[in-house]
Amino acid sequence: MEEASVGVTEKVQSLSDLELAVLICLVADQHCIIETEKERIRDVQEELKLIAGGVFGLTWAVLECNENTTLDDFGSGILVRADEYEGSDIKDDNKRGEFSSIFRSPDQHRPKPSNNFSPLDGERIANVVVARSLNQASPQVQIQALELIRGKRNFTRTAVHAAPKPFLFIALNASDPPRLTMHLNDQFFISHKHQGDDELPNMEELQEKERALDDDASMSSVVRTRPFVPGRQKPQMALFSPEDLTNLTNLISGVKISSEVRAYLHNIVVFMRLHRAVAGGISALATRHFNTLAHALAPLHGLDYISPSMVALAARKIYPHRIIITAPENERSMQWGSSLEAVKAVLEGVTVEDVIEEMLDYFDQLSPGVQEALERCVETNFLIENELGDQDSKSIASVNSHDDALEVVFEGGYHSRRRKASLAPLPGKMTSRPENGRRTTACIVHSLLEKQDGVPVKDHSQSYEGLAQERRVDKDSQTIRGEQTEHSRLLTKKELSDMAFGIRELSKKLSQIRLKLHVKNIFILGKAHDETLIKNSREVTDWLLEKSKDYTVYVEHTLQNNAIFGAAELLEKDESKGRLKFWTNEMCAKRPQTFDIVLALGGDGTVLYASWLFQRIVPPTIAFSLGSLGFLTKFDFELYPQSLSRAFADGITVSLRLRFEATVMRTQKRDGKGGDLVEELIGEECDDHHTHISDGTHNILNEVVVDRGPNPTMSSIELFGDDEHFTTVQADGICVSTPTGSTAYNLAAGGSLCHPDNPVVLVTAICAHTLSFRPIILPDTIVLRCGVPYDARTSSWASFDGRERVELKPGDYVTISASRFPFPSVLPLNKTRTDWIDSISRTLNWNSRQKQKAFKEWSA
Numbered sequence: 001m002e003e004a005s006v007g008v009t010e011k012v013q014s015l016s017d018l019e020l021a022v023l024i025c026l027v028a029d030q031h032c033i034i035e036t037e038k039e040r041i042r043d044v045q046e047e048l049k050l051i052a053g054g055v056f057g058l059t060w061a062v063l064e065c066n067e068n069t070t071l072d073d074f075g076s077g078i079l080v081r082a083d084e085y086e087g088s089d090i091k092d093d094n095k096r097g098e099f100s101s102i103f104r105s106p107d108q109h110r111p112k113p114s115n116n117f118s119p120l121d122g123e124r125i126a127n128v129v130v131a132r133s134l135n136q137a138s139p140q141v142q143i144q145a146l147e148l149i150r151g152k153r154n155f156t157r158t159a160v161h162a163a164p165k166p167f168l169f170i171a172l173n174a175s176d177p178p179r180l181t182m183h184l185n186d187q188f189f190i191s192h193k194h195q196g197d198d199e200l201p202n203m204e205e206l207q208e209k210e211r212a213l214d215d216d217a218s219m220s221s222v223v224r225t226r227p228f229v230p231g232r233q234k235p236q237m238a239l240f241s242p243e244d245l246t247n248l249t250n251l252i253s254g255v256k257i258s259s260e261v262r263a264y265l266h267n268i269v270v271f272m273r274l275h276r277a278v279a280g281g282i283s284a285l286a287t288r289h290f291n292t293l294a295h296a297l298a299p300l301h302g303l304d305y306i307s308p309s310m311v312a313l314a315a316r317k318i319y320p321h322r323i324i325i326t327a328p329e330n331e332r333s334m335q336w337g338s339s340l341e342a343v344k345a346v347l348e349g350v351t352v353e354d355v356i357e358e359m360l361d362y363f364d365q366l367s368p369g370v371q372e373a374l375e376r377c378v379e380t381n382f383l384i385e386n387e388l389g390d391q392d393s394k395s396i397a398s399v400n401s402h403d404d405a406l407e408v409v410f411e412g413g414y415h416s417r418r419r420k421a422s423l424a425p426l427p428g429k430m431t432s433r434p435e436n437g438r439r440t441t442a443c444i445v446h447s448l449l450e451k452q453d454g455v456p457v458k459d460h461s462q463s464y465e466g467l468a469q470e471r472r473v474d475k476d477s478q479t480i481r482g483e484q485t486e487h488s489r490l491l492t493k494k495e496l497s498d499m500a501f502g503i504r505e506l507s508k509k510l511s512q513i514r515l516k517l518h519v520k521n522i523f524i525l526g527k528a529h530d531e532t533l534i535k536n537s538r539e540v541t542d543w544l545l546e547k548s549k550d551y552t553v554y555v556e557h558t559l560q561n562n563a564i565f566g567a568a569e570l571l572e573k574d575e576s577k578g579r580l581k582f583w584t585n586e587m588c589a590k591r592p593q594t595f596d597i598v599l600a601l602g603g604d605g606t607v608l609y610a611s612w613l614f615q616r617i618v619p620p621t622i623a624f625s626l627g628s629l630g631f632l633t634k635f636d637f638e639l640y641p642q643s644l645s646r647a648f649a650d651g652i653t654v655s656l657r658l659r660f661e662a663t664v665m666r667t668q669k670r671d672g673k674g675g676d677l678v679e680e681l682i683g684e685e686c687d688d689h690h691t692h693i694s695d696g697t698h699n700i701l702n703e704v705v706v707d708r709g710p711n712p713t714m715s716s717i718e719l720f721g722d723d724e725h726f727t728t729v730q731a732d733g734i735c736v737s738t739p740t741g742s743t744a745y746n747l748a749a750g751g752s753l754c755h756p757d758n759p760v761v762l763v764t765a766i767c768a769h770t771l772s773f774r775p776i777i778l779p780d781t782i783v784l785r786c787g788v789p790y791d792a793r794t795s796s797w798a799s800f801d802g803r804e805r806v807e808l809k810p811g812d813y814v815t816i817s818a819s820r821f822p823f824p825s826v827l828p829l830n831k832t833r834t835d836w837i838d839s840i841s842r843t844l845n846w847n848s849r850q851k852q853k854a855f856k857e858w859s860a
Contacts, residue, residue, distance in 0.1 A: 008244050008251075009302045016201050018044070019051050020300070021192040022128075022168065023240070026056065027248045028296050030189030030289070031149055031169040033321050038174040043203060044194050045132055045172055050202035052128035057238030058166070061126035065137040074141050075156040078148070079123040125154060125163045134171040135180050145169065146184045166245070180321075186283050190293060191321035251299035257306045259502070265294060265311050271359045272319060276333065277350050279326035282319070290318045312360050323352045497781040500818045504759055507656040507822075514651035514829070515620075521552050523583060523595040523619065525610050527602055528558045533626060536601050538565050540640060545570065545579055547645075554595065557582040588613040595619045597826075599644075601637065603627015604744075608801050611659065611701040611823050620654055622647065622826045629843045631743050634828055634835070646829065654824045657740045657756055658780060661819035662704045662800055665692040667790075667811030675790035675811055682723050692813070698800040699819045702741030706786045706814060707733025707766060709797030709807070714769060716792045718813070720785040721778065732767040733796070734786060736816050740823075743840065751775045753846075755836055761816075780818045787813025 015023065018034070025032045036044045045062060052060035063077035125148075131137075134145065148154045152163040171180065171188065179185060257265075269290065272282045293314040294306050301310070326332075328344040522544060526533040537555060544551050559565040560582050570580050587594070592614050598621040600606045607623050624640055625633035635643050668691055669675045676683070680691045708715040717734050719726040737746035742754040742762055751764035752775055759780040765773045778784070788796045790810045798814050799805045808814065827835075840846045 008247050009300070011239060011244065012300050014239075015055075016199060017192065018047060018194060018198075018200075019055055021190065022048070022051050022056070022170075023248075024293070024296050024300070025168050025189055026166050027245055027252065028189060028292055029166065030292070031171075031187070033171045033173065033180075033185075033188045033191040034194060035173055035175050035191065035321075036194040038176060040194070041132060041172060041174055043200055045130055047200040047203050048128070048130050048170060048172065050206065052130075052168075053238075054202060055239045056128075057241070058127035058168075059124075059164075060128040060130065063129060063131045063134075065131055065133045065141065067136055067138060069137045069141050071140060071144055072156070074137075074144050075154055075161075078125050078129045078154065079161065080126045081123055123161075125161050125167070127164050127166060128168045128170065130170045130172050132172045133174065135173045135178055139181055142181045142184045145171075146181075146187060149184075149187050185321060186285055188321060189289050190317040192317065193320075248299055251304070252295050255295045255298040255304055255306060257294070259505075261306050261308055261311060263502075264308050265290065268311065268315050268359060272323070272355075275355055275359070276331060277325055277347060277355055279324045279330065282322065286318060286322050290314055293318055315360065316356055319356055320352050323355060325350060325352065325355075496783065496817060499820055500759060500780050503656060503658075503818070503820075503822055507757075510654045510656065510824075514653055516651035517596055517620070517648070519596045519648050520550055521554065521595050523554045523598045525556070525598060525600045525602075525606060525613070527606065528556050528562070530602075531564060533601055534559065534562060534564045536626065536637065538570075540599065540601065541580065542570065543641060544644075545573070549579070552579045552581060554581050554583040557584050585613060589615060592617040592619065597622065600624065600633070601626055602633075604629050604632045607632040607825075608701055611699070612801060612803055615699050616821045618821065618823050620652060620824045620826050622652075631836075631839050631843065632740070632825065634826070643828070647826070650829065653827045653829060655756070655827050657701060657823040657825050658738050658759065659699050659701050659819040659821060659823050660704060660736070660738055660761075660816050661697060661699055661821075662798075663697045663815045664695045664798065664806060664808070665813050665815060666695045667692055667809075669790075669811055677718050677787050677789050677811060677813065678725050681720055681785060681787070681813070682725055692811075696804075696806075698804060699821055700801040701738060701823050702744050702801045703735050703737040703746060704786075704798065704800055704814060704816050705733055705735050705745060705766075706796050706798045706808065708794065709805075711794040713794060714767075715794065715796045716789055717796060718785075718787045718789050719763070720787070721782050727773070728789070729765055729773065730769040731765045731773070733765075735762075735764045735766055736784060736786065737762040737764065743844070746775075749775075752777065753840065761818075782817070784816040785813050786816070787811075 012020070012023070021032055021034070024030075034044060034048070049060050049062065052058045059080050061078050061080050063074065065074075131145065134142065137145075144154070148163065149169050152167065154161045154163075173180075175193070180188075269282065269287050272278060294311050297310040297313060298304060298306050301307075325347065328334075328340060328347055331338070331343045331347065334340070334343060524537055524540060526537045528534065537559065541553050541555060544553050555565070555567075560567050567580065567582075571577065583595075596619060598610055598614075598619045600610050600621055600623040603625070604627060606627065607621065610621055611618065622635060622643070623633040624635045624637040624643075626637050627633065667675070706715070706717055714730060714732055717729040717731070719729055719734065735745050735749050735751065737744070737751060739754040739756045739758050739760060739762070742751060746762050746764050747753065749764045749766045751762050754760060754762060754777070761778045761780055761782060761784065762775065763778060763784070764775040786798075788808045788810050792810050795810065796808045797805055798808050841848070
C-alpha cells in the first residue's frame with residue numbers, strides 16, 4: 001500500500017490546479033463550481049473534456065445552458081452513447097463496477113438496475129457532466145440539476161437514468177452574476193477560480209500535436225481523412241486508473257487530525273457564522289464539506305495527518321461560493337443604533353475573499369511564525385505517535401532562522417511537499433501580511449494557546465463615528481460563541497472545561513520537551529526606583545549587548561534618563577546603536593509578541609508585575625532571585641551569565657502557571673430599589689442580560705480579593721459557583737486564589753498550601769464571622785461570582801494581585817474563572833517539579849522545628 005501511495009503522490013505532483021480540483025471531487029464523491037472569465041469559458045470547457053477523458057479515462061458530456069434551456073434539453077444533454085465514444089474506458093457494467101470500488105468493496109457492487117433504470121439505446125449519464133453557464137439557466141433546470149446531484153438519477157418524461165460511478169457534475173460559470181439558486185449552490189463541494197494567467201496544459205499539448213500533424217501532412221502530401229475531435233480520440237492510457245482513485249480513498253480514511261487543528265477548523269466555522277459582513281451564516285452541509293476537504297488534502301501532500309495550512313486551503317475552496325455579503329441595512333449592528341452611513345462605509349468594497357483572508361489572518365497577525373510553528377508542532381506529534389513508539393520522546397526544539405520563530409523537532413526530515421496554488425505550501429505564512437514588512441516573534445506556548453480562544457471578529461468600527469458597538473449585555477452565551485469574549489462568564493461550561501483541559505494537556509507536553517528559542521528581542525524588568533536593581537539591570541543589559549549583535553534589549557522607559565543606569569553611555573558604543581530600546585506599558589499591552597523572552601530581576605513581586613504588564617500573551621519569563629522570598633524566582637542572579645548562555649544555547653523548559661480572568665460587572669439598577677442579586681444571577685431574572693455591564697477585565701497570577709476596604713464594619717458578599725448560590729459570606733472579605741497564590745494572601749488568611757500544578761481554585765474567607773466557613777478548594781473549570789447584595793450596608797472593594805483597587809457598590813459583582821492566557825515560567829534545566837517543596841521549606845521554614853528526641857531504653 002505504501003508503494004501504491006507513493007506512486008499516486010508522484011502523479012499528483014504533475015497535475016494542474018484544474019486537474020486537482022477534478023481529482024479531489026472524484027475521490028470525495030462530490031461536485032464543484034469552476035469560475036473563469038467569460039471570454040475563456042469555452043477554452044476551460046475543452047480543457048475539462050480533455051481532463052475527463054485523458055487524465056481519468058472517463059466519459060464526459062457538455063450541457064450548454066441559457067435562459068431558454070428546457071428540462072428536456074437538460075435530460076438529453078447529460079447523456080452519452082457508449083458505442084460512439086472511443087475515448088471511454090467504461091463501456092459496460094463490469095467496467096463501472098471497477099469504479100464502484102472507490103466507494104465500496106468489490107463484493108458490494110450495485111446490483112443490476114431494473115428495467116426503469118436501463119440505458120435506452122445505449123445512452124447513459126456521462127461520468128463527468130460539464131454544465132456551462134448553469135447560472136444562466138432557469139430555476140426549474142437548476143432544481144433538476146440539484147435532484148441529479150443529490151439523488152444520483154435523472155427523471156425524464158420517458159425514463160429514469162441512474163448516474164454512474166464515479167460521477168462528477170461541474171458547473172462552469174463566468175465570474176459575472178447571477179449566482180446559482182441557494183440550495184444548488186450549497187450542494188457544490190468546492191469552487192475554483194481559473195484566472196486568465198492560469199495554464200491549460202492539455203489544450204496546449206493538443207494544439208502542439210495538431211500543429212505537428214499538420215506539418216507532417218504538408219511534408220508528405222498526405223491529407224487526413226478524419227478530423228481530430230478533442231476529447232473523442234482514445235488516449236494511450238489514462239494517467240489515473242481506478243486503482244489509483246481507490247488508493248487515494250483508502251488513504252483518506254486513515255487521515256488523523258490533532259485536537260489543536262480540530263479547534264482551528266472549528267474556530268473558522270464559528271468565525272464565518274458570526275462575521276458581521278456575512279449574510280445568512282453558514283450551513284451545516286458546508287461544515288461537513290469543510291471537514292471532508294481537509295481530510296482529502298492530506299494524502300495529496302503525502303501525509304497521513306491534517307495540518308493548519310490544509311485547513312486554511314480548504315476554507316479558501318469551501319466558502320467563496322457560499323458567502324453572501326450582507327446589505328448595509330441588514331448589518332447586525334443596525335439593531336443597536338448604528339448609523340447607516342457608517343455601516344455602508346465599513347462594508348464598502350468588502351469582498352468574499354476579504355472575509356476569508358481576514359479570518360485566516362487572525363491566526364498569523366500576532367506573529368507570522370505562529371502558523372509555521374504550529375505546522376511543525378502538529379507534525380511532531382504524529383512523528384512521536386507513528387515513528388518513535390516507546391522511545392524517549394524528549395528532545396530539543398531548534399530554530400534555524402528568525403523567520404521560523406520557534407520549531408519543535410523530534411526527528412529530522414520532512415515529507416516532500418508540492419508548492420502549488422491548489423496544494424497550499426505547508427511551511428511558511430498563510431497570508432501575505434503583516435503589511436509593515438517586519439516579522440515579529442512569538443512563542444509556541446502562545447500560538448498553541450491562541451487555539452483555545454475563539455476567533456475574534458475584526459473591529460471595523462473604530463475608524464467610523466456613528467457605528468454602534470454590540471454590547472456584551474445584549475448577547476446571550478450562544479450568540480457570542482466564537483467571538484473574543486471579554487470575560488469567561490460568557491463561555492459555556494463545556495467551553496470553559498475544554499479550555500482548562502487544553503491548557504493542562506499543553507503544560508504536560510511542554511514539561512517533557514526543551515524549547516530552543518531564536519532569541520532576538522529581550523525584555524528586562526526590574527524595580528526602576530531601587531538603586532541596587534537599576535545597577536543589576538545595567539549589568540545584564542551591558543552583558544547582553546556585548547554577548548551578541550543579534551540581541552535587542554528593551555528596558556523600562558524611565559531608565560532612559562536615569563544617571564545610575566547610564567543609557568547614554570551604552571548608546572555611545574557602536575555595537576549598541578539601535579539595539580537598546582525602551583518599553584512602555586502600552587507596548588506590553590498592544591504588542592506583546594515583540595518580545596521573545598522576559599528577564600525579571602527581583603522577587604516574586606517583580607514576577608507578578610510582569611504578569612500584570614502582559615495581560616494576555618506573556619513571553620516565557622526567566623526570574624532571577626533578588627528579593628525577599630522566592631517562590632517564583634528560580635534562578636540565582638550571581639550565575640546569570642551561565643544561566644542565560646545555557647538557556648539560549650540548549651533551550652528552556654516551561655511550566656504553565658494558571659491565571660484567573662476576573663471581570664468587574666456593574667449593575668444597571670444603581671438606585672438598588674427592589675433589586676435581588678441572587679435572583680438576577682441564578683433566579684428568574686438570570687436570562688435578562690441588561691442587568692449588568694462589563695467594566696474591565698484583568699488576568700491575575702495570585703489572587704482576587706474582595707474586602708471591606710476602608711469601611712469600619714465587615715462586608716457582606718454573595719458567593720456563586722456556576723449557576724448555584726453557595727453562601728453569603730459575613731467577613732472582612734474573601735480571597736480567591738490560584739495555586740501559585742496559595743503561598744501569598746491565601747496562606748495568611750488561613751488557606752491551604754497548594755502545589756502549582758494542581759488545577760484548582762482556592763476560596764478562603766478573611767476573618768469570617770462564622771466559624772463554620774472553612775477554606776474550600778474547587779476545580780478550575782468553575783465560574784465564581786462574588787457580589788455585593790443590594791441590601792448591603794456598605795460597599796466592598798476588589799483588588800487584583802494587589803493592584804487596580806476598585807469599589808464594588810451594592811449590586812456589583814466580580815466574575816472569576818480560569819484564564820485563557822496562562823503564565824509561562826521558565827524552569828532551570830537541572831531542576832525538577834519537587835523544587836516547590838524545597839522553596840516552601842526554605843522560605844517559610846515549613847515544618848521546621850526541633851526534632852523530637854528518641855527514647856533511650858534503660859535496661860536493668
